[in-house]
Amino acid sequence: MASESDVETAAADLRRQLAARLEKDGWLRSPEWRAAVEAVSRHVFIPRFYRESVGPGVTTWEPVTPETVGQEEWLRLVYSDETWMTQFDGRDIDWADPKPVSNAAPTSSSTLPSLVVRMLEDLDVHEGMNVLEIGTGTGYSTALMCHRLGVESVTSIETDEGVARRARQALTRAGYIPRLLVGDGRAGHLDGAPYERLIATCGFRNVPPAWLEQVRPGGVILTTLRGWMRSLGLVKLIVTGDSASGWFSDDDPSFMIARQQDAPESLGMVPGPGDGTTRKATHGPEVLTSSGPAFMAQLAAPDARFFAMPVDGGPVCTFLLDSVTDSFAVLAPTDSGWEVRQGGPRRLWDAVESAVTTWEEYGSPNAAAFGVTVSHGQQVVWLGNPNGPQWPLPT
Ligand SMILES: C[S@@+](CC[C@H](N)C(=O)[O-])C[C@H]1O[C@@H](n2cnc3c(N)ncnc32)[C@H](O)[C@@H]1O
Incomplete structure (x- = not known):
């Protein structure tokens, strides 16, 4: 050819x-x-x-x-x-002369x-x-x-x-x-x-208010929503005057996040060994990576990110850090499961476990059981129907 x-x-x-x-x-x-x-x-x-x-x-x-x-x-x-x-x-x-690229984000x-x-x-x-x-x-x-x-x-x-x-x-x-x-x-x-x-x-952390003003009542907004930990999926909103509402699709297609909404470079302050209060955890860090629970974790801790590393030569702990409010949760393995140490204004792991429990009570549904309602004052993801359990999107 x-x-x-x-x-x-x-x-x-x-x-x-x-x-x-x-x-x-x-x-x-x-x-x-x-x-x-x-x-x-x-x-x-x-x-x-x-x-x-x-x-x-x-x-x-x-x-x-x-x-x-x-x-x-x-x-x-x-x-x-x-x-x-x-x-x-x-x-x-x-x-004219493209070279291989590494250590870079698309x-x-x-x-x-x-x-x-x-x-x-x-x-x-x-x-x-x-x-x-x-x-x-x-x-x-x-x-x-x-x-x-x-x-x-x-x-x-x-x-x-x-x-x-x-x-x-x-x-x-x-x-x-x-x-x-x-x-x-x-x-x-x-x-x-x-x-x-x-x-x-491209993926957005919330639905920009200008879109509601510019799409005609009865019109459709089709966008993916995402956080800094993962994508929430594709949502189809029907605009009704100054608000819009609609359901997620049953899978979770993902797009690169809007440039202006990328996560801050710093993950946040890593807590010292004596910081925060400790309790037994109901769930371990697997919640952050298995599909349904991770969706809930993203909703419950919208400004957080996580990583795992060994602490003081000891076991590998998972750090969930919210750099916006300077809140943290550190999960450490114990003989019988996990314990969590939390600090800062948001009790991140309390919120994650509560969201996962709600999801389990609703029969562990996929994303299609969730919807979004957006108005000028507030944006929430709900479960089951617009009056069901709700989690605010970061605005
Ligand atoms: C996945 S690509 C789009 C793919 C495209 N529809 C195609 O078929 O080639 C996402 C694009 O969104 C752009 N983008 C990111 N943030 C944006 C924003 N706030 N406003 C407009 N474009 C944005 C990126 O620069 C990127 O080119």
Whole structure:
């Protein structure tokens, strides 16, 4: 495969194969979105990208370009159902000579196509609707919407200038010129409002109030919510005047956190050996890593993060630190289970255990049993129904 027309012919074939697979797997449910996947060339949006390299030790990312892996393999990877990274630590990459990257956090990517189309299907969008996208990224999802709805219906906001510039170039190359903005998507874009639909492809700790003002009553906000420990999942909110409410999906898709809401660099002050008060713990640190309980821990301790390390040459203890309120919980193994030492204004482990107990009393449900209600004063996640047990989102 050498000439540009060979690439285009092969890409068209791969797009059809990708669409067929996404349909077979249940992600693509409508002929309109299938047509968009078959029409929009993902390779225009990710001419070069990074993949995680397999091997022991630190996570390393290696560049994938037609030069590094060969044109055929590059194109095959472009049209596979994978997320491909395009930026790390918010820094521009020298795409003329991309080098392997390690010890870095991905800050922009082309999301895996199955998640993109699943969200587009969930968005329940139709011709004539005005849509606001937060997190343009490479521009691929923007292009799918432009194909389906027309450029005049699509506004997309990207926070990173370099990422936004490349997306604009790729979209223009693909023949789409929607309204593209550089800025913090939490402010939305008032001039383009009202929107019938808002879709966010980065994760937020809460639902930005401006979105409620800019999405029309009856409109939909589709976003992932996440904390500093883990993702809470995908929530679909229906706007009703100055509030919005809706349910989580039954899985927990995850997006990179909005740049402005990333966790502070410092984990918080590590408590000294005599700090805090100690009690027997009902649950050990496994709560922080097993799916349902970890969801509850994220709700109960929204500003916390955890790590494990041996203390004074003794056993490995788990530290749960909340750097916002300077609260801590330290879990240490005992002969019969775990004990917890807590200090600071928030009793973190009390809150985590209480949330896990509530979840167990409700039959240990998955995320689909939870919902969110957002109003200007307050944002809460509830269990079962809007009047059920509640946990505030950090605002
Ligand atoms: C997973 S990528 C988006 C993928 C994109 N939809 C695609 O198909 O290529 C998330 C993007 O959100 C951007 N982002 C992060 N915080 C943002 C914010 N506050 N406002 C707008 N964009 C933001 C990141 O820079 C990144 O490019």
